[in-house]
Structures are given as structure tokens and as C-alpha cells.
Amino acid sequence: MEIRLVQGDITEQDVDAVVNAANSSLLGGGGVDGAIHRRGGPEILQECRALRASHYGAGLPTGQAVATTAGRLPARWVIHTVGPVHSAAEDRSELLASCYRESLRVADELGAATVAFPAISTGIYGWPMDDGARIALSTVRRASTSVVEVRFVLFDAAAHAAFERSL
Ligand code: ADP
Numbered sequence: 001m002e003i004r005l006v007q008g009d010i011t012e013q014d015v016d017a018v019v020n021a022a023n024s025s026l027l028g029g030g031g032v033d034g035a036i037h038r039r040g041g042p043e044i045l046q047e048c049r050a051l052r053a054s055h056y057g058a059g060l061p062t063g064q065a066v067a068t069t070a071g072r073l074p075a076r077w078v079i080h081t082v083g084p085v086h087s088a089a090e091d092r093s094e095l096l097a098s099c100y101r102e103s104l105r106v107a108d109e110l111g112a113a114t115v116a117f118p119a120i121s122t123g124i125y126g127w128p129m130d131d132g133a134r135i136a137l138s139t140v141r142r143a144s145t146s147v148v149e150v151r152f153v154l155f156d157a158a159a160h161a162a163f164e165r166s167l
Contacts, residue, residue, distance in 0.1 A: 002149045003140060005167060007160040010153040011039040014074045016112035017067070019103045021120045022080040024059030026052055026066075031123040036078060040071035044078055063098035065106045077110055079103045083121030086128070093135055096121055100139040107147050114149040119159055129159055133166040 010018050010032060021032045026048040028037045037044055047068035052059070060066055065081040081099040084092035099120050107115045119136065121127035140150050154160040 001140075001145065001147060003137070003167065004149060004151045005154065005160060005163045006151060007154050007157060009035065009155070010116055010118050011035050011073055013116040013151060013153055015114040015116045015149070015151060016075060017077040017079050017107050017110060017114075018070065018073065018075045018116045019065075019118065019120070020078050020080045021083055021118050021123065021125075022060065024056075024062065024082045026056065026060055026080060029124070032118045036073070040073045040078065043069050043071040048080070063095040063102065065099065065102040067106050067110055075116070077112060079106050079110075079115070081120065083125050083127070086121060086126040093131075096127065096132065096135050097139040100136055101143055104140070104143045104145040104147055104150075108145055113147060114151065115147050116151045116153050118153055118155070119163070122159070129162040130166070133159075133162045137163065137166050 020036050023029045060082050062082045062084050067077045067079045070078045081103050084095040122129050122132040
């Protein structure tokens, strides 16, 4: 598997699947989630609503992942995963690792060969970037998956530098 780091906007990536740092409601939010829904259009939300009704009445649990159409995005699918909110009192690293693992498992089910990830939980959910980068890279490296390219799409220079250091 090839791991690539790019600085940019995840909604612009020409990959099979983009991963959304969603919240458990699956009904949209800020950050990556807001950008994906704005740019991808209403079809994504429509499928998210259907998933809530059919499978996730109480919301998508933290650490799990589920796919929808990507609407008008260049990608074919959006894989929604719910990162943990960072906590100083409790180690939630395993849940963050699970987001990466489960997203790749869903990508395999879809037959996605190229997948773009944001730095899950490092925005509104407050995870320190260096630690988030370490968990992201070590988990993806160790994953057993048919995905051939994982592209980390980092929004700013500081995030990109943190991933570079960790890689
Ligand atoms: P979370 O709630 O999981 O913390 P956020 O969307 O708030 O999710 O942030 C996750 C990371 O994604 C942050 O580092 C943020 O700077 C970054 N980010 C925000 N918008 C985009 C975008 N359009 N493309 C790529 N990364 C983004």
C-alpha cells in the first residue's frame, strides 16, 4: 500500500472513497463534515437519513464506519466514521484507531482502491495533531486491506508537517 500526504481540501480529491469525520447523528456538522455535505449535495444527507432510519436509530457508534454515495464529489463514495472526542482523563486512542481500521474495512467491501482520509478528531473533537497523526499512520500501516493508496489530506501546513514528522 502506498501512503501519500497532501495538503488540501478532501472534497476535491479524485479517489474512490473519501472518509468523513462525521458525528454520530450522521446529519451533518462543521469542519470536514460540513464541507462534504455542502460540496457533495443533498443526495449524501438523504442516504444518511435512510441509514439512521434503517440501522442506526441511536446514531453511528464512535469508532465505526458506514458508506454512502458521494453525490457530486469527484469520489464515488463517502465513508462516514465517528471519531472520539479527545479526553485528558481517559485514553480513547483505540477508538481513534478503530475509525481508520473500520473505514478501510468498508473500503474493501466497496472495492475502493484509493481512499482519502482527513485527520480524524483533530478539529472540533480536540485531538492533538501529533498524536492523531501517529495513530493514523501506525494504524493504516498495520491494516490488512486491499486498498492500494491511502491519501491523508491535511488542511493546513501545520497538520501536513505533523504527518510528515510522524511518517
Ligand atoms: P472532528 O470533529 O473529527 O475533529 P473536524 O472536521 O472538525 O473533525 O476536523 C478534522 C480535521 O480536518 C481537522 O484537522 C481540520 O482542520 C481538518 N479539515 C477541516 N476541513 C477540511 C477539509 N475540507 N479537507 C480536509 N481537512 C479538513
